[in-house]
Amino acid sequence: MSFMARRRALDTLPEPMPDLVPRLTTAAATKIVLVRVDGLGGVRTDALGSERHAAATPNLDRLAREGSSGLHTVVAPGVTAGSGAGHLAVFGYDPLVYELGRGELSAAGVGFPLKPGDVAARVNFCTLDANGVIADRRAGRISTEVNIGLTERLRDIRLPGVEVLVEPVKEHRFVLVLRGAGLGGRLSETDPQTLGTPPLPVRALEPSSERTADLVNRFVAEARQRLTDAAPANMVLLRGFDQLPALPRFPEIFGLRAAAIAAYPMYRGLAKLVGMEVLKTGSGFADEVATLRQHWEGYDYFFVHYKDTDKAGEDGDFDAKVSALERFDAFVPEIRALGPDVIVVSGDHASPSVLASHGWQPVPVLLWSRYCGADPVKAFSERACAAGTLGVMPAQHLMPLVMANALRLTKYGA
């Protein structure tokens, strides 16, 4: 028996989704609220403990006292998750099985409705000099208004057998999406990452992407012609090609009418990728909670995104993160007042202020329901959660637990 065959025979921590869960899903009238506190995890920076310990969060602590707690890893132990991987994991998808690339994330970030099989790339406008070599990789960071005008010129480029979709982002950046049958996303980048050389042609990194490479090169040639008079934005550089995998649809896997409430476009985009309905909301968390209340009757599952913690963590601002946690805590009673059957508070990845970036540290998670079981945890902090009955678990195991607590999974086996 080969090593890998042996390992597989033993592989006894199977992924419960999407093979097992849909088989066990059953109907119920229960309501689930999952709040993603972005970048929730912190680490001890000084005598104060982590941000979680420094923050006064009486409402979260009460939920922890009444519920069960633990820590979850996101991708794998020691591996820091990007936002796409972090969100997919907490939605129940193994991020090593369903990988999202930069092109897809950029598209999600502008709320672009990607479909499975779409090939997406991040594109910069750039400047070529009279000799055709790159003089500025960002075209002098043209304004978003200029960008919108120029992408308008590219929008009706036609390529044989595929749809060409162009969507402006900010300043010099836009997203290119090719849609059609038989595309491949394994493509080299055109940005040589240096000045004074011409852009590179796109090459296929595997045979199934050869036709797509050819199409992208045609797009670039046509874009160059249409931008001749548009200096400093007279050319494009393409990076981060990816093809959207066929993601099982969240509402079907879990049998839930699922809604996403997020002020930031990126998180709305990620929710849309897995088939959730994205609800219109305002720009702050108070708006999100109002949206939750307004749509309470219409859905079974609400994904609610809280951004401020991640921003403070990424800025390396300990005090701001503490304050963001405390502001979030104050909204908890309003959410409880709606009468959810299951409340989950977790994060998509750690953003410890001591790192001023995403971190690999396991993230506190709290699951509250009538049925979640006894637990010694009395406060919602990393240190306290380590002793919880959820243990240290992969984030993608959370959704089956949520479903069980919502009495939405039947028994396995007789």
Added chain:
Amino acid sequence: MSFMARRRALDTLPEPMPDLVPRLTTAAATKIVLVRVDGLGGVRTDALGSERHAAATPNLDRLAREGSSGLHTVVAPGVTAGSGAGHLAVFGYDPLVYELGRGELSAAGVGFPLKPGDVAARVNFCTLDANGVIADRRAGRISTEVNIGLTERLRDIRLPGVEVLVEPVKEHRFVLVLRGAGLGGRLSETDPQTLGTPPLPVRALEPSSERTADLVNRFVAEARQRLTDAAPANMVLLRGFDQLPALPRFPEIFGLRAAAIAAYPMYRGLAKLVGMEVLKTGSGFADEVATLRQHWEGYDYFFVHYKDTDKAGEDGDFDAKVSALERFDAFVPEIRALGPDVIVVSGDHASPSVLASHGWQPVPVLLWSRYCGADPVKAFSERACAAGTLGVMPAQHLMPLVMANALRLTKYGA
């Protein structure tokens, strides 16, 4: 592709290495010290608790207070690890994927530099009587000096297409290694394990080992001729055939200049198998720490082996194990004074004195760095470590965590 097929194709959650980690590895100037306290784990035997609880280890307790802790299993829950499996696991290799056999361990134990594809066997000199049947399976336990003289006679046996390598061990034992292309290690043993019968011929247990079986039988025939006058050591018995798998090289997988410091040859041999540089050191742990200090600038990662705990555990000597732990503890400040960025203290397997052998019990592990995260653990003991943020984890997940804490892994996903 079905979900399970994809899961198997990636098969990365049980083992983030070697697929995922090399993809994420990045350069840094950080230094890592991993101390393997051999046979660290004990079990509670009475009111004293385990050896770990009875020992006074203020320096380890301080590391545990400042760092994160947990317990790790080695092969799988309930499975007792041999030294080879235990070491591979803590080096980041799944011991179920990379299996080391007894022949290989014996070769490593005498510091023999095995190469992938080598077939190794443990050999005993034995005594045949006038009828050609075994009279003594250990040749009266001849002295090591006699052994060295006799293996000298066998060293220049020549076989077609392979190198024959012979290395004395202790008393009546030596190691035989065949090196060359196309060998196979699936061979039956020649030791019938009883007296009064002749040695068995070697048989191939699968077709790809047939040529090797033939070569080994030729070696045995030739050895018998050369030993005719050497009674009581007038024949050889071969056991524990194995072929060294192609082990990914540790320095390349992790992008680390890796050094091993171990007084015992077995552990130097294991480190050499995975490609670490083995540093010359003395016979005690004080020598090892001096070697660490001397080579501090030259490497990124140091594996330092502490043996006394295992020896005491295997002897069933509770007090000796307590004392060995306390002696180790006294060296911790010297190691810290070197200024490592990451310190790990763990074991390769439990050796509870109540068992007087290796045990399956999970082993305490402690990971200290600036970024390791908050943790309630205040002492380095099995009982305290159970509440740590590392949880109960497979040992092979440790290296990715170490790499993350050394800021040597980039983010996964956009």
